[in-house]
Amino acid sequence: MANELRRAAHISGWGRYAPTRVLTNDELSRMVDTSEEWIQQRTGILERRVAGSDETTASMSLRAARAALDVAELDPRKVQLIIVATVTPDYVFPSTACLDQDALGARSAGAFDLSAGCSGFVYALSVAADLIVAGRYDNALVIGAETLSRITDWSDRNTCVLFGDGAGALVLQANEARGGVLASVLGADGSGGDLLKLPAGGSVHPATSETVDQRQHYIHMDGREVFRFAARVLPKATRQVVEQVGLKVEDIALFVPHQANGRIIQSAVKALGIPPDRVFTNLARYGNTSSASVPMALAEAIDEGRVQKGDLIVCASFGAGLAWAATAIEWSLPLPVPEPPRWRIFWRRTLYHLARIQSWWRRLWRRADARLRRLGEGEDE
Numbered sequence: 001m002a003n004e005l006r007r008a009a010h011i012s013g014w015g016r017y018a019p020t021r022v023l024t025n026d027e028l029s030r031m032v033d034t035s036e037e038w039i040q041q042r043t044g045i046l047e048r049r050v051a052g053s054d055e056t057t058a059s060m061s062l063r064a065a066r067a068a069l070d071v072a073e074l075d076p077r078k079v080q081l082i083i084v085a086t087v088t089p090d091y092v093f094p095s096t097a098c099l100d101q102d103a104l105g106a107r108s109a110g111a112f113d114l115s116a117g118c119s120g121f122v123y124a125l126s127v128a129a130d131l132i133v134a135g136r137y138d139n140a141l142v143i144g145a146e147t148l149s150r151i152t153d154w155s156d157r158n159t160c161v162l163f164g165d166g167a168g169a170l171v172l173q174a175n176e177a178r179g180g181v182l183a184s185v186l187g188a189d190g191s192g193g194d195l196l197k198l199p200a201g202g203s204v205h206p207a208t209s210e211t212v213d214q215r216q217h218y219i220h221m222d223g224r225e226v227f228r229f230a231a232r233v234l235p236k237a238t239r240q241v242v243e244q245v246g247l248k249v250e251d252i253a254l255f256v257p258h259q260a261n262g263r264i265i266q267s268a269v270k271a272l273g274i275p276p277d278r279v280f281t282n283l284a285r286y287g288n289t290s291s292a293s294v295p296m297a298l299a300e301a302i303d304e305g306r307v308q309k310g311d312l313i314v315c316a317s318f319g320a321g322l323a324w325a326a327t328a329i330e331w332s333l334p335l336p337v338p339e340p341p342r343w344r345i346f347w348r349r350t351l352y353h354l355a356r357i358q359s360w361w362r363r364l365w366r367r368a369d370a371r372l373r374r375l376g377e378g379e380d381e
Ligand code: ACO
Pocket: 033, 034, 035, 038, 039, 042, 043, 087, 117, 118, 119, 157, 158, 159, 161, 196, 222, 223, 224, 225, 226, 227, 230, 260, 261, 264, 288, 290, 318, 319, 320
């Protein structure tokens, strides 16, 4: 692996959040024409989480982000870059990353959303790592978060059995120790864009009563074709990224694929010849959470002690676009990470309260300032 000293982006923190509401296959079988057995056999999913009415992509991503910052012991005011990978942002604009920046009080950070379907998180990780290696930033918060339940057609059995909500986050920090994010492969084939899309709500079909009546604001997918595409690109991207760092598939200590369908994962793992005990899946409990799937799975794998210093981890993803991505990481942190002292947790919570007050104050001040200006202009006339 990487022997010479070089500036690299290392994972120093991780966090995940899943809503508490569990939606089981049994419940789904009472909503659409399906069965527990069909869903389990064809997808490997047993249940998924659904966001509560007060939860959004920003609120879930914030929970994952705070957990990741806690592990990294990174003061939110020192975060320099926030990228949120999502296809279900709170708004088209402002970005969810900016909402997180405000809520975290990350006053030194640039923030933007990245949309690359289910591959969004691996794309975001690659972008952030490259910016760190280039010396542009010393740290970055990379989040994958989705509220797919809000764009799922709960009357369409072809799609509604697949998706779930959640968020995962990583903190990347620069240092010259061995390892970190070693390489990434990013790929796209836009000719397959029609296979998986949200037809309306963009500039082609802005929202109208017709688009709503025609259920065009929900996920539309040709599952069979997406399946074939996924089974092809997942092993290909994995091989490419491993070759890029001069290693072999046999060197992979932990494979974290996009959690879309158990059969896709099995087919890729078989093609690659990776032993099952080196593959991490949590699909059965969360379903496909799109951009959140890889960071949620990786964070869970780390918490379960599935990685050790020096291990080669490969995360690989595919989805809407069509787009795919894979990244190779050499784990560089001794585990388990010691619990931070209570006073530090308390201090960080205090910072978040202060951030909220500061945000409120800025809004109030902006409104008062605008009113004063208008009054001033009135007097001038
Ligand atoms: N319950 C019962 N029957 C169903 C269900 C269901 N929930 N869904 C589909 N069927 C039926 C179909 O109607 C079809 O019936 P027919 O033969 O009478 O037409 C039959 O089951 C077989 O359909 P297939 O599509 O061939 O089923 P398949 O085994 O391919 O499984 C699935 C469907 C699970 C959707 C699979 O194709 C898949 O997982 N595709 C990939 C989806 C994916 O990974 N998307 C990821 C990207 S998501 C993103 O980027 C946001």
